[in-house]
Amino acid sequence: MTPNTYGFIGLGLIGGSIAKALKAARPDAFIIAFDANLDSLSLAKKEKIADAIYSEPDAKAFSALGNCEFIFLCAPVSANDQNLKLIIPHLSESSILTDVGSVKNTIHDAIDAIGLSHRFIGGHPMAGSEKSGYENADEKILENAYYILTPGQGVVQEKIDALKDLVLEMRAIPLVLEAAKHDYITAAISHLPHIIAASLVNLIHDGDENGLMKMIAAGGFKDITRIASSSPVMWQSICLTNTDNIIRLLDDYIRSLQIVRGRLERRDAGMLYNFFDNAKAYRDSFNNVGSGPIKKEYVLYVDLKDKVGAIARTAAVLADAKISIKNIGIMHNREVQDGALRVEFYDEPSMNLAKTALTDGGYIIF
Numbered sequence: 507m508t509p510n511t512y513g514f515i516g517l518g519l520i521g522g523s524i525a526k527a528l529k530a531a532r533p534d535a536f537i538i539a540f541d542a543n544l545d546s547l548s549l550a551k552k553e554k555i556a557d558a559i560y561s562e563p564d565a566k567a568f569s570a571l572g573n574c575e576f577i578f579l580c581a582p583v584s585a586n587d588q589n590l591k592l593i594i595p596h597l598s599e600s601s602i603l604t605d606v607g608s609v610k611n612t613i614h615d616a617i618d619a620i621g622l623s624h625r626f627i628g629g630h631p632m633a634g635s636e637k638s639g640y641e642n643a644d645e646k647i648l649e650n651a652y653y654i655l656t657p658g659q660g661v662v663q664e665k666i667d668a669l670k671d672l673v674l675e676m677r678a679i680p681l682v683l684e685a686a687k688h689d690y691i692t693a694a695i696s697h698l699p700h701i702i703a704a705s706l707v708n709l710i711h712d713g714d715e716n717g718l719m720k721m722i723a724a725g726g727f728k729d730i731t732r733i734a735s736s737s738p739v740m741w742q743s744i745c746l747t748n749t750d751n752i753i754r755l756l757d758d759y760i761r762s763l764q765i766v767r768g769r770l771e772r773r774d775a776g777m778l779y780n781f782f783d784n785a786k787a788y789r790d791s792f793n794n795v796g797s798g799p800i801k802k803e804y805v806l807y808v809d810l811k812d813k814v815g816a817i818a819r820t821a822a823v824l825a826d827a828k829i830s831i832k833n834i835g836i837m838h839n840r841e842v843q844d845g846a847l848r849v850e851f852y853d854e855p856s857m858n859l860a861k862t863a864l865t866d867g868g869y870i871i872f
Contacts, residue, residue: 508573521580522643531675546640579605610685624660653678693751804857809870827863
């Protein structure tokens with residue numbers, strides 16, 4: 507094994523993002539990349555992310571992986587079995603395999619079947635995008651995201667610690683879990699929400715005879731259904747590999763909807779209020795944790811009149827006060843927050859200074 511040498515089998519959105527984050531953390535890292543997409547490989551080579559590239563996943567090419575400290579399995583789950591068979595003869599005794607799949611039991615079963623449990627640490631970065639492909643890879647999607655690790659039986663603690671250290675250097679947050687617990691949790695917070703989003707979109711599609719629903723769909727609908735734009739192939743695979751957990755949670759969710767339906771039929775004002783109030787309190791608490799995938803936000807909403815140059819003038823007020831803006835965007839509706847311009851800052855002091863500067867400038871702040 508050669509220290510600081512890493513292999514990537516698959517260089518799409520997640521594999522590419524990890525490779526970029528790894529290279530940013532360890533510029534002298536040597537990355538060997540395999541992918542069927544020549545354009546992705548060429549771009550990774552051009553960007554100096556991949557140092558050696560291979561487009562053919564055959565035994566001869568996989569021999570290059572022999573010196574890798576860690577090998578990341580980032581290809582589609584359906585390709586893992588074949589890739590593993592090709593990798594085995596070339597693995598160094600010190601090499602550790604890891605993956606990036608959002609379902610862990612299936613990969614652990616495959617690893618157990620070939621006797622490599624002591625060489626495998628399952629991985630799942632809780633990050634991503636509705637986009638796909640290496641061209642959309644970005645190391646920043648890992649920043650402050652939980653990166654779950656599910657070690658196989660017999661993996662030495664030294665290797666687990668080494669991967670945890672690497673995850674920390676990539677600015678993610680390592681969290682060690684059992685594979686079964688991981689699969690249930692992700693079914694609840696990731697897999698079921700995708701089914702709900704897709705079901706809601708399909709419900710509107712089927713009932714939108716004249717296109718009016720699509721035409722006037724605003725922020726609330728777009729926010730809750732954004733993830734329905736994700737890869738159908740990926741979500742088909744996830745549903746077929748984490749089926750039992752998803753069905754269990756889907757049954758729970760259907761029962762909860764039936765309870766809400768009963769409250770609506772009874773016009774039960776008190777219970778309906780509690781339903782929304784409890785959800786609001788728990789959801790609002792996500793924004794105060796300060797770490798993880800849902801980060802604490804420092805945001806102001808500025809009431810603007812629809813005039814040419816209004817956004818530029820607002821930005822100028824903040825620039826004159828020497829306040830850095832993390833993000834700025836137009837609110838196309840006012841369903842959720844008052845105000846037409848959403849301005850995000852890097853920290854609370856900056857937000858408070860901005861509030862003072864804008865208020866002194868005659869702006870109405872929410």
